[in-house]
Amino acid sequence: MSPSKSIQIVPRRSPERGQADHGWLKTFHTFSFASYHDPRHESFGALRVLNEDRVAPRTGFGTHSHQQFEIFSYVISGKLEHQDSMGNTEILPRGALQMTSTGTGISHSEKANGPQEVHFCQIWAAPRPGQGRGKPAYFTRYFTDEEKKNRFALLVAPDNSAEVSLNREDKGPAPVRSELRMFASLIHPGISLVHVPVGNGQQKKGYIHVVQKSGHNPGKAGGATLRVGSQADGPQVELREGDGAYLSYEIGAELRVENDGQGVAEVLLFDLE
Template identity: 70%
Template structure:
């Protein structure tokens, strides 16, 4: 994009795949289920971002996965998880549940209690060879105050020095993929700068950003919260404004990303670093 050292390609919420099944209201950033668009099949290791709302007393019954790294980020309500490894738990706002499917697992994800559960299910491609390892399961919790006006790393490669391989612990959940996920809650008027992970001399790094649709399911237009993104050194008119549900593909050359909340309410943001 001219005038912006970071290449930004918006992924507008109104262009995402979406469906209202009654019990499930969902948006698909990438091709998934009955939604297929070859322009939006994956990006680096990132394969799926589904923003799901599941009605009380319903959910995804027991089903199987192999090879992928699958993690859920809970925005509201309570998510009940059960799987073939014997894990059973209820996850609330701020919880991050991660499963390395490996050679194969079965799991169910359902709304627990009287309220709808709003969560993002994200899939990443495992590193070559790592998709055939024994399945693994991890949970982490990131309270709102921890993410307030700062980016907190909530998922990181399992070979990173910052991760613990304990089932429950502090810090990011480990995955067998070259992907980092950061989360933040940004107050109106606040700007954050994210220093992307360096790939090497002259080698650009990919990224992706998503503004969570916290004001409710809306398939016709984005919600009210908004952020403006671009390089800190860029002119304001070359930056890109995203509203709830919008995302953007990023290519970093040599600059960091500035994210500014230009809306009226708190902006809940997910930011990915990709190989």
């Protein structure tokens, strides 16, 4: 019998993330961002930014510019109002995934629309070599809770893969000019999911993040509880809302994610080269 394939799991605890409370914005940073700098947490594979933001009603980020990075927003609750220099204006509800390939440069604003706080994850990915100075592009996708219920739904995939269409109206995953795939799931209590990482690399990386739906809490994370480990018998790591973990897969390893808590866990999972 061949030996079991394992996964190295390094937790990134919620209270250890960079954090700031600006009144209108309450935010956590998984990686170094703005005034938060930690050389141990700069990036992982193509994943450069994973911010969990809460923006107060009728406030937000004014017009500002970006270039080169792939930037996408995953809306958890409330409505995110987006405007940009390409002429795109949208109000994005829960379930929306908005992708901007900033390329040679764009300007945009993001605000909370209406009387409710907007809670979303802002994610940046580094483009593949030679792809950072392309023409800017914009895509929006919508995914229902049912599509994510007890399965890993593919929300973002490389633009050169067979999984995506460059048609803006397509209902498949949003295209990214990067070696990154992003999945989302709503895992109900007692459910265990298995994920096989996708990609061509011989040594796979990944990152998992449990959305902090229990509210802004700079202290110990609460809410749903996951157990994350390899499909084979081996060590497991407990993750609560706001926690994440770096993943390094041996070739052939499979990830098991089990919800052994009482609430539904909303999970983002990244496959990285």
